[in-house]
Amino acid sequence: MDYKALANELVNNMTKSPKMQFQKKVDDLSQGEKRILGYLTFWKDAVASGELSEKLFLSTPRVASALNSLSKKGFIERNRDEYDKRIVIVTITEAGKSFVMDEHAEAISMLEKTLQKLGEKDAKEFVRIINRIIEISAEDD
Template identity: 40%
Template sequence: MDYTKLAEEFLEKMYRVNRHRSHKQINESMQGELFVLQYIALHEGDVLPSEISNKMGISSARVAATLNSLEKKGLITRRIDTSDRRRILVELTLNGKEEAEKHFQMILKNVAEMLSALGERDAKEYVRIIGRLSEITSKYHE
């Protein structure tokens, strides 16, 4: 099998998929402020900026800028850890929790609509393949 030719076809099709608005919303939720909100929301408690930096694979300065923006918008708070004053703990405000939930529901709706359009068999197969790709790529990053 010519995997290079198949890769070219894959990239072309992914480019077309990525141009659509709903897919752009999903991609945006996996980066920047929206990703940080979702990450903190999923951890249901305090998060260290270094955890966010490691998970996103970005510099601590970039995380600090994102946290500054979220704090100005009233979506997060930062406080010093009383048990280790060198650590800063980040948590969502009530507004931050509401925004994270609203955004999650919007993304969930978009993904459910796309999967529904695929049909049950193809949707399950797509999710299986994405899971397999996730396993393979995580091995490359270890």
């Protein structure tokens, strides 16, 4: 089996495929911004900016830049910790959470349609393989 050829085929096909509709609206956000909003929505709605850098494996300057952008969009608020003024606490706003939840619902809907088109057997196999890839990646960490 030529795994390199398969890997090349997969990458080539993935780069040729058009973006799904839900990705177009989210393209206004950087990858760092998306990850920060996801963390604030699904894990903790208020965190120290340093925790974002640590948990999301983003550099401090990248987090600062993303937070500036998200703040201008009204998706987050930043406030000083009441006990330690050196620490900045980042909180997702209702607008930010609503944006993420709307995008999440749209992504789920589009994926559901794609999985239906695959059919039950292929859809289950696809999810199984993705889960296996995640498992393998976790073993490498």
